[in-house]
Amino acid sequence: MEWQQQTIQRILAKALERGGDFADLFIEERHSLNLVREAEKLDKVTAGTDAGAGVRVVSQGSTAYAYTNDLTESGLLEIAGVVANAVEQGNYMEIPVLEARTSQVQVDPEIDPRTISLVEKAALLEKADRAAREVDPRVTQVTVFYRESIQDVLIANSRGYLAKDTRCRLALGLLVIARAGEVMQTAYESLGGSAGFELLAEEAVIAMARKAAEAAVRMLSAKPAPSGKMPVVLAAEAGGTMVHEACGHGLEADLVQKGVSVYAGKIGQQVAAKGVTVIDDATLPHQYGSYRFDDEGNPAQRNVLIEDGILKGYLYDLVTALKDGQEPTGNGRRQSYHHRPIPRMSNTFIAPGSESPEEIIKDTPSGLYVTKMGGGQVNTATGDFVFEVAQGFLIKDGRIAEPVRGATLTGNGPEVLKLIDRIGNDQGFTIGTCGKDGQGAPVCDAQPTIRIKELIVGGIAENEEVAQ
Amino acid sequence: MKPVLEIVQEVVEYGSTMQVGQIEAYVSNVRELEVEVTEAKVENLQQAAETGLSVRVISHNRLGFAYTTDLSPEGVKKVVQEAIDISKVVPPDPLYALPEPAPFAALGLQDPDYGRVSVEDKINLAKEIERAALGYDPRVKKVRMAKFSERVYEVAIANSLGLVANYAGTGFSGFVMAIAEADGVAETGYGFDFNHRLAKLDPLAIGAEAARRSVEMLGAKKVSSQRADVIFDPTVATEFLGVIAPALTGDAVQKGKSLFHDKQGRQIASEVVTMVDDGRHLAGAAAAPVDDEGVPTRRTELITNGVLHGFLHNLYTAAKAGVAPTGNGWRSSFRGRPESSTSNFYLLPGEKTPEAIISGVSRGLYVTSVMGMHTANPISGDFSVGASGLWVENGEVAYPVRGVAIAGNIVDFLKSIVEVGNDLRFIGSTGSPTFRVAGISISG
Numbered sequence: 015m016e017w018q019q020q021t022i023q024r025i026l027a028k029a030l031e032r033g034g035d036f037a038d039l040f041i042e043e044r045h046s047l048n049l050v051r052e053a054e055k056l057d058k059v060t061a062g063t064d065a066g067a068g069v070r071v072v073s074q075g076s077t078a079y080a081y082t083n084d085l086t087e088s089g090l091l092e093i094a095g096v097v098a099n100a101v102e103q104g105n106y107m108e109i110p111v112l113e114a115r116t117s118q119v120q121v122d123p124e125i126d127p128r129t130i131s132l133v134e135k136a137a138l139l140e141k142a143d144r145a146a147r148e149v150d151p152r153v154t155q156v157t158v159f160y161r162e163s164i165q166d167v168l169i170a171n172s173r174g175y176l177a178k179d180t181r182c183r184l185a186l187g188l189l190v191i192a193r194a195g196e197v198m199q200t201a202y203e204s205l206g207g208s209a210g211f212e213l214l215a216e217e218a219v220i221a222m223a224r225k226a227a228e229a230a231v232r233m234l235s236a237k238p239a240p241s242g243k244m245p246v247v248l249a250a251e252a253g254g255t256m257v258h259e260a261c262g263h264g265l266e267a268d269l270v271q272k273g274v275s276v277y278a279g280k281i282g283q284q285v286a287a288k289g290v291t292v293i294d295d296a297t298l299p300h301q302y303g304s305y306r307f308d309d310e311g312n313p314a315q316r317n318v319l320i321e322d323g324i325l326k327g328y329l330y331d332l333v334t335a336l337k338d339g340q341e342p343t344g345n346g347r348r349q350s351y352h353h354r355p356i357p358r359m360s361n362t363f364i365a366p367g368s369e370s371p372e373e374i375i376k377d378t379p380s381g382l383y384v385t386k387m388g389g390g391q392v393n394t395a396t397g398d399f400v401f402e403v404a405q406g407f408l409i410k411d412g413r414i415a416e417p418v419r420g421a422t423l424t425g426n427g428p429e430v431l432k433l434i435d436r437i438g439n440d441q442g443f444t445i446g447t448c449g450k451d452g453q454g455a456p457v458c459d460a461q462p463t464i465r466i467k468e469l470i471v472g473g474i475a476e477n478e479e480v481a482q
Numbered sequence: 483m484k485p486v487l488e489i490v491q492e493v494v495e496y497g498s499t500m501q502v503g504q505i506e507a508y509v510s511n512v513r514e515l516e517v518e519v520t521e522a523k524v525e526n527l528q529q530a531a532e533t534g535l536s537v538r539v540i541s542h543n544r545l546g547f548a549y550t551t552d553l554s555p556e557g558v559k560k561v562v563q564e565a566i567d568i569s570k571v572v573p574p575d576p577l578y579a580l581p582e583p584a585p586f587a588a589l590g591l592q593d594p595d596y597g598r599v600s601v602e603d604k605i606n607l608a609k610e611i612e613r614a615a616l617g618y619d620p621r622v623k624k625v626r627m628a629k630f631s632e633r634v635y636e637v638a639i640a641n642s643l644g645l646v647a648n649y650a651g652t653g654f655s656g657f658v659m660a661i662a663e664a665d666g667v668a669e670t671g672y673g674f675d676f677n678h679r680l681a682k683l684d685p686l687a688i689g690a691e692a693a694r695r696s697v698e699m700l701g702a703k704k705v706s707s708q709r710a711d712v713i714f715d716p717t718v719a720t721e722f723l724g725v726i727a728p729a730l731t732g733d734a735v736q737k738g739k740s741l742f743h744d745k746q747g748r749q750i751a752s753e754v755v756t757m758v759d760d761g762r763h764l765a766g767a768a769a770a771p772v773d774d775e776g777v778p779t780r781r782t783e784l785i786t787n788g789v790l791h792g793f794l795h796n797l798y799t800a801a802k803a804g805v806a807p808t809g810n811g812w813r814s815s816f817r818g819r820p821e822s823s824t825s826n827f828y829l830l831p832g833e834k835t836p837e838a839i840i841s842g843v844s845r846g847l848y849v850t851s852v853m854g855m856h857t858a859n860p861i862s863g864d865f866s867v868g869a870s871g872l873w874v875e876n877g878e879v880a881y882p883v884r885g886v887a888i889a890g891n892i893v894d895f896l897k898s899i900v901e902v903g904n905d906l907r908f909i910g911s912t913g914s915p916t917f918r919v920a921g922i923s924i925s926g
Contacts, residue, residue, distance in 0.1 A: 046817075053737050059568045062549035062817055063561075066532065079528045083551040093529075100527045132571045155738045191739060191861055198741070200861050239866070241889070241925040242707040272520075272626050274661060274670075354528065389857045391868070395661050395670045398885055400868035402857035422854050422866035424887045424925075451627075472866040472887020472925040 017041065021087055022170045023109045025069065028094035030172060033104030034073035036332065037097075038171035038310060041067040041085065042351045049132075049160040051139040059132065066351040071097045072333055073104035079354040110174035117306035117313045120299035123182045123210020127162050130211050135160055138186075141216060142223040146190050149227035152234060154198075155191040156227075160184075161206075169311035177311035183208050183302065183456060185445065188223055192230035199236070199419075201229035202388075202404065206445040206456070209300040229386070229405050232417050239406065239421035239473030245381035246423060246469045247374060247409065247436075252387045253444025254459025257364050259390040259399040260427040261285075261292060262459075263450070265319050265327075266345075266357040267334035269394045276397035276428055277325060285325045286431035289367055292320040294329060296344055296360035302445035303361040303458040310346035310355050317343045320431075331357045349453040356451060363460035367437030371463035374436045376412040382471055383407045383414050384423075387444070397427040400472075422472040430466055438463030483533065486511050487648045489553060490640035493537060497562055498642055502539040502569075505562070506580050506641040508774060509535050510816050515601070516631040519608040527605075534816035539565045543574035549817050577801040583645040586771045586778035589762060591651030593679045596634065604630050607656065607685050614689025615660045615673065621700060622693045623668075624661040631655050632680075639776040647776040653767060654680045656688040662696035669702065669884075671695025672717075672851075676767055676910065695850060698872065702882040704926045705873060711846030712888060712922040713839060713874070716907040719914035721855040723757075723827060726892060727912070728860045730759075730784050731810070731822040732799025741863045741893060742790055751788040751896035754917075756830040758783050759794055761809055766826025768812070768911035774820045775811040782808045788896075796822045828913030832902035836916040839901050841877040847924060848872040848879065849888070863892035869924075886926040895919060 022039060029037040043065040050058040067090055068081035078100035080093035127135075139158040146156045165181045187204030203226040207213050248256060264275040271278075277285060286292070296314035298304050305314050310332050318326050330338070331346030334357055346355035375383065383406060390401030400422045408415040443460040490507040497505030511533045518526040536549035539562070546569025550561040612628035636650040655676040662669050673692030677683050714722065734740035742750055751757075761770055761779025772778055775797055784791055795803060796811030799822045811820035840848060853868035870884035903916035 055573050056571070058547075058819065059572055060547050060549070060817070060819060061564050061568060062536070063552060063557075064534075064549075064817070065551050076524050077526045079526065081528075081530045081532070083532055083534075096529050100524075100529075132568070136571060193738070198862050200859060239889075241887075241923055273624050274626050274659075274668075276668075352530065352532070354526065389854065391853045391856070393670055393853065395668045396884070398853065398868065398870075400854035400857075400887070402854060402866070420857075420859065420864055420866065421889060422857065422868060422887050424853075424868045424885060426885065470885070470887060470925055472868070472889045472923075474889055474923045 017168060019112055022112060025090045025094050026109045026170065026172050028091050029069050029071045029097050030107060031098045032101055033106050034071045034101050035104060036072040036172055038070050038169065039067065040309060040351055041168040042165060044163060044165040044350065047162040049135055049139060051143055051158040054143065056136045064350070068351045069094045069097050070354055071101050073101040076101060077333060077354060081351050107172060109172055112170055112174055112176040115175055115177045115307060115311060115313060119297045119304060119306045119314050121181065121208035121304050121306060125211040127182065127184060127211045138214065138216065138219060142188060142219050145220040145223040146188060146227040149224055150192065150231045152192045152194055152231055153190055153227050154193045157189040160186045169307065169309065171311060175311040177307040179306050181208065181305060182210060184211070184213055186214050186219060188226045190226045190230040192234050194234045197234055199230055199233035201226045201233060204445060206302045207300045208302065208304045233419060236417040236419045239403065239418040240471055241473040243468050243470055245378055245465060245467055247378055247381060247383045247463065247465045248461065249383065249385045250371065250438060250440040250442035250461060250463045252384045253442060254363055254461045255387040255390045255401040257292060257461055258359065258362055258448070258459045259392040259401055260425065260430050261320065262359045262362045263392050264394045264397065264427055265329055267328040267330045267338065268357050270328050271334055271337055274395040276394065280325050281327065283325055284323050285428055286320050286323045287434045288323045289437050290320060290323050290431060290434050291318070291365040293318050293365060294345070294359055294362045298361050301361045301443070301458045302456050305360070308344045308346045309348045310342065312342045312344045312346060314360065315344040329357045329359065331355050347455050349455060353453050356453065358450065358455045359448060359457050361458040363441065364462060364464065366439050366441045366462040369436055369438050371438040371440055374438055374463055374465050375409060375414060378409050378412060378465060381409045383409045392427065399427055400424045424470045424472055430469065433467040434464050435467050436465035486636050486638035489535065490638045491646065493535065493558055494640045494642055496558060497539065500562060500566065502566060503541040504539065504580050504642050506538045506639065507535060508816060509533065509638045511636045513634045514632065515604065516629065517605050517608045518627055518629045519605065519612055522609050522612065524605055535561060536816045537561050537565045539569055540578050540580065541566065541569050543576050543578055544569040544572050545578045546572065547819050577798055579797055579801060580641045580643055581645055581775050581777050581797050582643050584778055586647065588649065589764065589769055589771045591649065591678050591769055593652040596652050596680050599680060604632065610685035611656050611658050611689045614686045615658050615693045618690050618693030619662065619697045621662045621664050621697055622660050623663045626659045626661065627657060629657045641776065645776045647772045649771050652678055654683050656683055656685055658689055658692045660692035660696040662700055664700045669696050669699035671699065674909065678764060699870065699882045699884065702870065702884040704885050705883050705924065707925045709921050709923055711843050711918060711920055713843065713846060713848040713916060713918045715848070715850050715916055716905060716914050717909055718849050718852050719917055720909040720912040721852060723829060723912050723914055725858045725860050725865060727824045727827050730793055732793045732795040732803055733822045735793050736799060736802055739861050745790050746792060748790055749788050750790045751785055752899050753787045754832060754902045755785055755788050755896060755899055756783065757785040758830060759810065759824050759827045761825035763826040765908045766911045766913060768825040773809045773811045774813040777807050777809045777811060779809040779825060794822055794824060796820050826908065826911050826913065828906065828908065829902065829915060831904045831906040831915040834901060834903055836903045836905055839903055839916060839918050840874055840879070843874045843918065844876055846874045847883060848874050865890060865892065886924055889923045889925065
C-alpha cells in the first residue's frame with residue numbers, strides 16, 4: 015500500500031471541511047487463509063483478500079464514520095465527503111505534517127507463513143489429526159483448523175500521527191469428539207499468536223492434539239457438575255476468561271462513561287481483594303492480543319487497571335479519552351475497516367502471587383477445580399457474569415478427585431474479585447476472540463492459580479425438589 | 483459500479499477461458515446505514531458500501547475457493563487463479579458439483595419506499611426509540627445504543643452450467659438497551675425489531691419493550707438451587723433453537739457431529755414440537771428466493787409432532803445423503819463457502835397465550851434473559867447458562883430473579899417441552915413462541 019503524504023492530508027482535510035475536533039483514516043488490506051481438516055481429509059481451504067478504508071470525523075461528541083472498498087483517491091475523498099456532511103459545523107483545523115510513529119513491540123514473524131506451502135500446512139494438520147485419533151479408539155471425530163491473517167494497515171489522523179504496520183496472526187486449534195454409546199463429549203485446544211510459523215512447531219502441535227483427545231475421552235466418564243454455591247479453584251492453565259468477564263469489560267471507558275459499568279466512579283477504591291493486580295498489556299512479545307499500534311495509531315501500552323485491589327484506571331480509545339480529558343491507552347481497536355474503533359482489551363491478566371498451586375488445592379477441603387475455561391459473558395451494568403467450565407474436577411479432602419462435565423459458573427464481578435483469597439505463583443495464557451458491539455477482536459487472557467471462596471456452579475441439582 | 487449480475491457473468495466467462503472444469507461466481511453488494519443516538523443527539527453515524535466476489539472452481543473433482551474485494555480485471559484474474567491453485571491441493575471428491583439452473587419465484591424483499599425516506603427521518607427513528615424507552619417509566623434512567631440500522635443488498639450468482647440468479651432486498655432494524663435503577667441497583671432490558679419494510683418498524687414498541695424488561699427486573703432476588711418448571715420467552719427460546727439448529731444440518735450428521743445423526747424417523751421431542759426451516763418466510767431475516775448456490779429455497783418440516791423427518795442440505799451434503807438439496811447452502815458472507823445451514827428456522831406456534839401458560843404453573847421460572855448461550859455445546863447437547871427472569875408461584879408472577887444458572891441437556895430438554903404458546907416471534911432468522919419445559923435444574 016503506497017499512499018503519498020499529500021494524498022492522505024487531502025483526505026483528512028476533506029473530512030474536516032465543515033469543521034470537527036478530529037479526523038482519521040484507516041486503510042487496510044488483509045490476506046486470509048483458512049484450512050479445515052475434518053473427517054480425515056482436508057475438508058476446506060479458503061483464501062482471500064479483503065481491502066478497504068474507513069474515514070471518521072469526531073465533532074462535539076458525535077462520530078461519523080464511512081467505509082468503502084474503493085481504494086482510489088476519489089473513492090476515499092467520496093467517503094470523506096460523506097462524513098464531513100454528517101457533522102454539525104465545528105471548529106476548523108489545519109492538518110499538520112504527518113509523522114510516522116514507532117513502536118518496539120515484538121510481533122514480527124520469524125518464519126513468514128506465506129513461505130510455507132499449502133501442502134506443508136495441510137501436512138501439519140494431518141499430523142495433529144492422527145495424534146489425536148491415536149490416543150483412544152473412542153475418538154470419533156477430529157476437526158483441526160488453521161487460520162492465518164496478514165493485515166497491512168495505514169492509520170493517519172488530524173493530530174499528525176501516521177502509523178504503518180503489517181500484522182501477522184496465526185492460530186491452530188482442534189475440536190475432538192469422543193463417543194461411547196449415546197454419550198458424545200468434546201474438547202477444544204488452540205494455540206495462536208502475533209507471530210510466524212515458528213509458533214507452530216510440530217512437537218507443540220502434536221502435544222496439544224493429544225491433550226485435547228485425552229480430555230474428550232476423560233469427559234465421557236465424567237458425571238454432571240454439581241449445583242449450588244461452593245469454593246472454586248481456577249488452575250493457571252484454565253486461562254483468563256474469568257478476569258476478562260468479571261472485570262475487563264467493565265473497565266472499558268465507553269461502558270464506564272455511559273454509566274453501564276459497575277466500576278464507574280470507583281477509581282482509587284478497593285474493588286478486589288488485596289493482592290489482586292490486573293493488567294492489560296498489548297506489548298507482550300508475540301501474544302495473540304499484542305500489537306505495535308492500536309487501530310487509531312496509538313502505540314501499544316502496558317496498563318495497570320487494578321493494583322493490589324485498588325482500581326487504577328480504565329481502557330481508553332481516543333473518543334472516550336477526549337471526553338475524560340485523558341490520553342488514549344492504546345486500546346482503540348476495530349475488527350476491520352467495517353468498524354469504527356472502540357475501547358477493547360488486548361492481553362488481560364491477573365498478576366501472579368507467591369503461593370504454590372499445590373498448597374492452594376491442599377487447603378481446600380471441598381469444591382470445584384477448573385482446568386479449562388471456555389467462553390463467557392458479562393452484563394457490565396449489573397456486573398453479573400458467567401463463564402464456562404470446559405473441563406473440571408471435584409476437590410475432595412484437599413485432593414483432586416473425579417472429573418465433572420462442563421457447567422457455567424456465575425457471579426457478580428466486584429463481589430467475586432473480593433472473594434479471591436489465594437493467589438498462586440504460576441501463570442497460564444489462553445487465546446480467544448472477544449465479541450463486543452458486533453466486533454470480534456483477537457485477545458489473550460491469563461491468570462495464576464486462584465481460589466474464589468464461593469461461586470455459583472450451574473450444574474445439575476443433586477437433591478432435587480421436584481415441582482408440583 | 484457495474485451491475486452485480488454483469489460481474490458474475492463476466493467472471494464465469496473469464497473462467498471458461500482458463501480451462502477450469504466448472505466455475506461459479508457469487509457477488510454481494512451491501513449498503514449500510516447505522517445511526518446511534520444518545521440524549522437526542524447523534525452519537526454515531528455510519529454509512530458504508532461493500533462489494534465482494536467469491537469464486538468456486540471444480541476441476542477433476544477437486545474444489546477450489548477464493549474471495550476478493552478487488553473487482554478490477556487484475557483482481558478477478560488473481561482470485562480465479564487462487565481458487566485454481568487451491569483446487570490442486572484439496573483431495574478429489576466426485577460429489578463436488580454446482581447446481582443446474584432451476585426456476586424460482588421472487589419474494590419481494592425490497593421495500594419500494596425506502597429510497598424516499600431521508601437520513602434525517604432515520605435519525606429521528608432512533609431518537610423516537612430512545613424517547614420511548616426513557617418515557618416509559620421514571621425508573622428508566624439511561625439508555626445505551628438507541629440504534630436504527632438499514633441494509634440494502636443485492637446478490638448475484640452465476641455458474642458455468644448456465645445458472646444465473648439475482649435478487650435484491652432491504653432490512654431495517656431498531657435496537658435499544660434500557661437501564662432502570664432503584665435503591666442503587668441497576669437492571670437492564672433490551673428491545674429489538676426487524677422488518678423488510680421500513681414503515682412496519684415500530685420505534686415506540688422497541689423502546690417500550692426495553693424499558694418494560696428493565697423495570698420488571700428491579701428488586702431481583704436469587705432463588706436457591708432446585709428443580710422446577712421453566713418458561714422461556716421468545717427471545718430466550720430462539721437462543722435455545724440456535725443451539726439445536728447445527729445438529730439438523732447434513733454436514734453435522736455426515737461428520738458424526740450431530741446429536742440426531744441416527745435418529746431419523748424417531749421421536750426426538752415431545753408431541754407439541756414441530757420445527758420448520760423456511761427460506762421463503764418473510765418474517766425472518768434470512769428470507770431469499772434462492773440459497774447462496776442458486777438452489778431455490780423452500781419450506782422443510784424437520785420435526786413433526788416430535789418425530790425427526792430429515793436434515794437440511796446444500797448440494798454437496800444432499801448428494802452424499804442421496805436426497806434432493808433443500809435450498810440450504812448458505813455462506814456467512816462472500817468470504818465463505820456455502821455450507822448446509824438453516825435459513826429461517828422456527829418452532830411452529832401452538833394455541834395458548836403466554837399468560838395462559840404462566841397461569842398453569844404452580845412454581846417455576848419465567849426466563850426472559852440468558853447469558854453465555856454461546857457456551858452451550860451443540861455436539862454433546864450440554865448447556866449451562868446464566869439466567870434471569872420472573873419467579874412464578876401459583877400461576878402468577880411473584881418477583882424478579884437474577885444471578886441463577888439453568889442447566890441440562892438438549893436431548894432431555896426437547897422431550898420435556900410440554901406447552902407451546904401462540905406468540906411466534908422471529909429474532910433475526912430464528913423464530914419461536916413462548917414454551918414451557920418441565921423440570922430443569924436451577925442453581926442459585
